Amino acid sequence: MALPLSFLGKDARILDMIRRGDEQGLALLFEETRRQVVGYVLAHHGSQEDAEDMLQDALIILWERVRSGRYEYTSRLATFLLGIVKNRWLRVLAGRRREPLAPADADPPDDAEPADEAIVEEERVAVVRRAMEQMDDVCRKVLLMFYWEERSMEDIAKALGFSNAATAKSKKYQCKKALERLMRSFQESEQS
């Protein structure tokens, strides 16, 4: 028999909200953990803005894990989030140490540097994001539920009111083709 939620802790209530797709759970958790995270980042050469940005990213990781069923509750949510923030912030600091700001008159970097690959990859991803913004609402939802939330076709059909999974799958195929067309057109306009 399921226990009423009032018997469970705040973490359980928030996790339940996230599982149900209630984003207010994230806002609640943000308020709960902000002080701790800001304290850590400020103590490690960061700003309030850095801290809040890191916390938002950590909350999104939690959201994705919970929604995809890959989250396992092994510590308090605040501890989990602070762990992610610490790891990510230390990587940011390490990156800053490796890449000191170049003086204004420094030589331009060599084109063959591997760091450029990440930049090119980010540009490609940005093209997909732009294409997504141009998509119609239904296609956006179908693609987000499929690629981001990793929901089954049955779930998508149920959530978006398709008659069955096959119809949802057919819609997903159309949406992918539309997205590819938009991506191609953006790439061509950038090249020309």
Place this chain on the structure above:
Amino acid sequence: MNEHWTNDPDLVENYVLGTISQEGRKALEAHLGVCASCMETVARERLMKQGVRSYGRRLLKERLKTMVDQRERRAVPWPHVVSIAAALLIIVGLGLTYRWWGEEEVTVREEDIAAEIPSQGESDTAVEPGKEGAEKLAEESKPAAATRSRARRETEIAVSPSALREVEDQKEESPGGGSEDFRWISGVIVVSPARHREDADAALMMQGGEPRAAAEHNLRKREKSAVSNEQEVRILQRPEHELPPGQRFQLKRVLIPTMFRQTGDRMELTLFSDTLGLEGQAVRVRRISSDSLLVFIDGSTVAYKIPVVPMPSR
């Protein structure tokens, strides 16, 4: 297995989404190593997944920021609310206690009070039960100098309406068993006895007098009369325990329960107090408005609002 497994869109999706077993993945990856077009198909699918996820995360991040902002705007600033509530509670409490609402405020200037304190050569308005000996010494040693210097500061004592208020009409049995009509009113001490006594002591010190010794020689009389604006005012005192039960609520406040009688031009005030003492003290009365008067007893000033409506008939 199909030679070009990337021709199966479901398989490509499952591979990119990582929903294929470890063994299956190894087999598929072995083919990717020798099929450039297959590699390209997988890369396209992977880019689509990354782009859609990146888009979703950005949207969620924006929504999260909005939600947090909204919650912060809606959040109740409890410390401020509690402070304001506490302040309001105190104001309302004081207002209820002193009945600030519904009555016109009368202001008694400390200067007025000071002017009424008798000094040498101007005690003609006070009718004293005896002017000889120690009593006269006590009268003359009233804190005129000290009080006047205070009056020069031109401070005002704001007497709240309750300070001069009239207690609601009551037809209680007279504690003295009399049959005359009377009303209960409240006197309010507007200058603390301590202050006056200090001033009086200071004045006496200057004159080398001893107020206590002087007071001991005063007549043990508990009834005084004074003239206020041509009207005789009789001041009487009775102990607090003689106060009728219905008027005892006044004892819990800084009020002097007082029985008021008016017969013709004569006004009679019976003060129920164990702290003020008529005994051996000169009593002075000053009318400061048509319905307000000040009574100076024992170094204290008691303010009254005098009933102006006709006396209730029995």
